[in-house]
Amino acid sequence: MDGDLSIVGKRLPRPDTAEKATGAALYSTDINLPGALIGKVLRSPLPHARILKIDKTKAEVLPGVKAVITFEDVPKRLYNISALDIIATERIVKGFKKDQYVLTDKARHVGDAVAAVAASNESIAEAALELIHVEYEELPAVFGPEEAMKPDAPRIHDSADNNIAWYQPLPTNVGDVKKGFDEADYIIEETFRTSKSIHCQLEPTACMARFDSSGKLTIWSSSQEVFPKRRKIAELFDMREGMIRWITPHVGGVFGNGIGLRAEPVCVALAKKTGMPVKMQYSREEQFIATETRHPVILTGKIGVTKDGSITALQVNVIMDAGAYISCSSAVANNVMARFAWLYRCPNTRGEVNIVYTNTPVAGAFRGFGNPQAMWALEQLIDMASERIGMEPMEFRLLNHRRTGDPSWIPHVPIENCAFDECIKLGADSIGWKDEMKKEGAKRQGMGMAIIMQVSGTFPINLEHTNAFIKLNEDGSASLMVSACDMGQGILGALGQIAAEELGLCPEDIHLVSGDTDITMFDPGQHGSRSCYVMGNAVMKAARQAKVKLLERAAKTLEVSSDDLEAREGWINVKGSPDKGISIADVARDAIYNFKGESLNISGKCSWEPRSNSPSCQAAFAHVEVDVDTAEVKVLKIVLAHDIGRAINPMTVEGQLEGAIVQSIGYCLSEAFRINQNSGIIESDNFTTYKIPSAPDLPKIKVILVEQPVASGPFGAKSVGEAGMNAIAPAIGNAVYDAVSVRIRDLPITPEKVLGALLEKKRDCSI
């Protein structure tokens, strides 16, 4: 098959690279409309407070102020900010509670939106915020989930006893864990903690909202989930979906931060109130306190193993900190449990979660979506179990990982193809898994590994229905219309390569149109590493439909049967006779500019839904150096072997993995979202106090792509979007243990924690 492909598999620059690199790309904040106002939000300085009264009279009379709105001015309708609510509710994951207003009547975290203004410019808007007087009744606050669950904890939502927003067992539990643990020779039970990290995408939240004279609302906002979010806005403001047009300009990264509504509801409320276009842009500080973060979890994992290395039972108990509102916590929680229980063959699994409200910023969707939390625990637990039975941890994994045809965590959906063995072998060879590590002196080295699986799309958890439409131009190029948001992952380029390959065009012949609900057909959004796998199929089928028409016309001209034709890089020829042919441009131009009464604008369309989520396998290897004096952990090298099925564009696949490795290193080593435990104030609300990795922090990185094309993917492709986020932290954790024999259970692995552990170990040894 490979030999037949001319476009798929090529290392091509992303189509938006030059625009973005030169600064020419237009983002949401670059949208200018005549007369547009600037919107700003007044945020609560208190973590928990009843709002007794808001006096907005002074702000309203400030010249240039067009509107000041509060709880009184927004829909009296509770909602859930997550777009996943719309596409998941009727399926497996429940718990998308509606617990939030556009502007709140009670502040539940520092930064909660209390009021908003629209003014003719930014400085007037900021001055107006100062003039709004809010009378608060301060309430006791609680910042940690364990404290929040205590009977005497302050109650954050009336609907949640003990602040438990949602409880759920894993719906796909199998077997009997009690029996499983009884059968085990060893049981290891450990508690791990993960941190509240945040996306740190380059582009802060920005949007523009405008009602036209017919009442039609246009929203410009970089976003991952245009259709479900349009529906959310419709429901919130009691509008019809068709009366809202959501346009996504260039997106400066999202990593899941765009799955929930952000500034849009307030922006729409201000536009509605003023009758004028309103633009909003969050500051970096607002981005930290007023958009969703990753969920911190307290995860107790329990594994039962036999002496010969079988896993008899896996149990996972999670306490998940939702922050002030629930958003998509139940879906993330489900993933934490499911991914924990799913990776290895095990007849008895059990998971349950308590999702807890705290007086902290809301947690929501973030690349990996529960998988990083689960793997941080599971993949260290696996090393601990291996050690207990005296088996090499790689061998333990090779013995126990799931295989082709095994059930996935959705029992009726089997794993289409499992390439763990190849990934582990190639990765281990590359990093030198058997190499001796320096274990003496101040700087000690260690190596660790972890494996993970990542679904390609969320079938059957969420709606996976997607669409594509393609039309040919007279020059033989094509416009491809899809509702994909290119948030930096390069999906538009990949879909373009798929369309070009299928239609027989060159990659530069594909013109992508995306992110406009009036134009493109439905897609649920970019999440769950679904886009290439799911949308790629729709694009391929739409292109195929167009190709049928293309070849039919070419066949007529060439006086052959269309079955005898093949198309490649702009040229159609008789199979086996490369010279007997016609260019696609000639066929398309003759079809469009046809003066013989046989006109046709060749096009194709496809509505598509997968019946699988063909997961990708991955093995990560970390080589670290720990300075026992400073307790600093330095990552020397990361090797990541990823089973991509088929790399549509190996360069962007590698880019996705490399980016995720960097993000994972920050997640693992330095990113700590600090909330003052007295005031609830977020102390890490910028890049000085919240440390993401920069170039000097990075190790050598080696990405290995394993290609075993799957039948269900477009040209055999599986996913890559989130996978790189999941295995790095536990691999580093295992490597740290290998280097200095201390196991850090709480993220991030800071020098303080390592030092503490080293001291404790020393003390234990000296006893």
Next chain:
Amino acid sequence: MDGDLSIVGKRLPRPDTAEKATGAALYSTDINLPGALIGKVLRSPLPHARILKIDKTKAEVLPGVKAVITFEDVPKRLYNISALDIIATERIVKGFKKDQYVLTDKARHVGDAVAAVAASNESIAEAALELIHVEYEELPAVFGPEEAMKPDAPRIHDSADNNIAWYQPLPTNVGDVKKGFDEADYIIEETFRTSKSIHCQLEPTACMARFDSSGKLTIWSSSQEVFPKRRKIAELFDMREGMIRWITPHVGGVFGNGIGLRAEPVCVALAKKTGMPVKMQYSREEQFIATETRHPVILTGKIGVTKDGSITALQVNVIMDAGAYISCSSAVANNVMARFAWLYRCPNTRGEVNIVYTNTPVAGAFRGFGNPQAMWALEQLIDMASERIGMEPMEFRLLNHRRTGDPSWIPHVPIENCAFDECIKLGADSIGWKDEMKKEGAKRQGMGMAIIMQVSGTFPINLEHTNAFIKLNEDGSASLMVSACDMGQGILGALGQIAAEELGLCPEDIHLVSGDTDITMFDPGQHGSRSCYVMGNAVMKAARQAKVKLLERAAKTLEVSSDDLEAREGWINVKGSPDKGISIADVARDAIYNFKGESLNISGKCSWEPRSNSPSCQAAFAHVEVDVDTAEVKVLKIVLAHDIGRAINPMTVEGQLEGAIVQSIGYCLSEAFRINQNSGIIESDNFTTYKIPSAPDLPKIKVILVEQPVASGPFGAKSVGEAGMNAIAPAIGNAVYDAVSVRIRDLPITPEKVLGALLEKKRDCSI
């Protein structure tokens, strides 16, 4: 059939009315891009001059100037500015000569584009124009076609001997006019002249051009013919069509002025040179001297009639003034001849035209496209012939007009339905055709009539291939994507009504997306009164395709056969059982948000080409008063009876006709495009010196719609766009003759001409 229609036939406001009325609508000039430059053109002050040298050094060093371009900087490629070139060349009309450069090396009229600048703002751009020094060699100039054809006239183009740009006989001549005139009892031969009038649309030419980093060019420009014009820009700048995206913002009127390229080529050249976005906007003065006007013609018409009122021969000889470049003159010329020879049954016809270059602004497409010139002559000639044989002119017309099934001017395309008899009867009754007119005193009254036919689209002259795509939203509304430009005629509303009727939706359920070549499929453009008739069919068929899917799904839910269902105003029910049904919104939402694995974004698409141009018939009646002292002509009343087939929206049809009546009154009575016969300077380049009618100038207007639905039109509709422009002037001319017995053969009918004719008549009588 009428009883079945719930949306088609409704008097609905145009969808863009509120946006335009409130000033919220965004036009080309409202497009703002970061860093956009302003482009300005340096125009020749001389009517005819060789450009010896251009010194641009001073302009180039002016701070803020980013580029100064001349002939040296633009493609060395002659082109024809008319978009019709692209869609007509392979058919019947030839003569689209390429005779123009983007910036010229020889000035051929005052206003010819000689150089252009791009600067950071408008005042710098204007200052820079002043600093460009052009050394001209002034050449003798010629401003009238008859003088230009003389052997010793200055030669304007090397390629045109005697300045004859193009000669052509009418390709559809029939019979033998010599024989026909021999058989006539009377022969009347008269020469008529029409004037160089201009469109005077509200919105002056404006556009923005931007190249992105991949070299893709986006043009924002209100335009009638996006696809052919995109192709023209591609050819001119040696680009692929797909590398150009042409977006049409709201259009502030065009009336044919947007069929040719205007500022776009210079704007693109500046954007290419600077690598930055460039915006251009013409002043009103530039609009007069640098965009196309209507063609002035000198038309000699000759008619042979028998005593009993048969027409034995019709001959038309035209000298057409193209101005400095040919543009679409040959197509207009063809229309002048064809419409002259076609309206009445006549076995022998002959037409020929000489298209002549003069040193005046270019003439091109303008509402009516040759028909107003032809009718000005023919319909007065008919009155003169009637008078000669002593037959009432209405009776003469009723006797001779073409009828259903007669050949149209394209012999193999018969007239589908002719409603002349109804139009004439209803119009005559309404105006009181038989009423006595006051023929004494200073103010004398008269009545005149004229009939015309106007094609619905240009089949088979031009390519008529069009497309539509429609997709349903989850609320049961639909996005309709077509390449129609709503230039004020309300076509988008009409297409929306057609889609709503066919799909069973309400009109407000249709969301129109138009005017973006990356998004909508091909259409040749808005001209030839084609849009409703041609595009309406494509929209209807696309909607029908979507409806099949819609009803299939509804049938499954309702457990009936889809043949038993009907859809109307958002509701699908079992025929005969209005209560047994389901809303379209429910079906569409279930299809999009389908959690049972049966997802579908219901949609439909259609490529369509007509096989007819079903012409509309029309009868116009004018009641005028002529003051024999002041020689002023006052139009008291106009009645226009128009055969629309089916009025999709009677209100917009009437609006089209009313607007055309007003425009015709200006054309007939006051609009004179004055060129100084020494300097070539356009003296009428604003609304003080070029007088268009305003409210006090207007008569009572009565529009009568005759509805006889035709099989080939969508729901029976024929055209209306241009028809109102053709009959008013000759009806007024005939009425003036009826009032004061003088016949004005030259447009406009100014008091000076009437006075001259009255004095001449007095002198003749007194001899």
